[in-house]
Amino acid sequence: MPETAAHQEQEQPRRRQARGERRIAQLLEAAASVFCATGYTAASTNAIAREAGVSPGTLYQFFPNKEAIAIELGDRLMHQLRTTYGEALAPATAATTLREAVDAAVDRFVDFNCEHPALFALMHGPDIPGRLTEEHDALHAGLVTRIEGLLASLLPDTPPAALTRTAHMCLGLYKAGLELILAHEGGERDAYVQELKNVLVRYLEPLADARPDAGAAAHGRARLL
The missing domain is CATH 1.10.10.60 (Homeodomain-like)
Structure with a gap:
């Protein structure tokens, strides 16, 4: 007993x-x-x-209070987002095409934001609770680094400064597209997702074609079409 x-x-x-x-x-x-x-x-x-x-x-x-709730919610969502981009932005294999890499990354990020729209709501209002802005900036920096890693596997021999610039552009294009995606539903949302993918691929294609191995680049582009 x-x-x-x-x-x-x-x-x-x-x-x-x-x-x-x-x-x-x-x-x-x-x-x-x-x-x-x-x-x-x-x-x-x-x-x-x-x-x-x-x-x-x-x-x-x-x-x-309300702020404590928002901070806890934001912290949890950012932790999940870090896990998501760690999985979505792993370096591509030699067999991965540019289109496949873009499709996979965009799908993972869009799915996360559609499933957890509260993070977007917290970060795009007139008042951002707690230190979410600073934490989001740190996450943004980490995200750029991971995008650089993915791009380095797709665009070998690209100078580091150019990779950083390209990573920032890709993230900026994605964030602009995400706002449009979240503003629509159903088939129209799917159409905007596809438009975003097309924009990213068409932005990156010339960079892939400019690689020294022009013949392999041309072959890779043919696989995209």
Whole structure:
């Protein structure tokens, strides 16, 4: 019996912790929905609690204010985004065409942003909570570095300065296209995704064709068409 009692005492904090984690996840999901619907500035803790189906008092057990909720949500989404770009921007193999590399990277990033529009909502409002701006800038720098790595595998012998410039351009084109993509739904969204892919491929094709191995480049371009 004493062993059973001790075991129960150990299990109770674990169960409370698990319930707490589920409640936090519920509140963050509700906050994401409210931020997307109204924007961060107009959102309120009452609206988030209502969306989560809990009382404001329950919300305040876990978060002191709206900003704390947004910071936690933003941190989690940025962590997921880092994982996504680490997978999507791995160096291409020799058999990977430019079109295939662009398609794969764009699809992964678009899917992430369509599944988690709250990050876009938090970063594009008049008020950005906490240190999300600084964290986003750091993520942006890391993202450029990963794009450089992918481009280096697709455009060998390109000078480092040119790779950096090209990586910044690719990211800028993607961010501009993403805003249009998220503004549409269904087939029209798919059409904008395809337009973005086409823009990136047509931007990068001349750089691929300018490589010293012109014959291999021409063959690679033929595979794209």
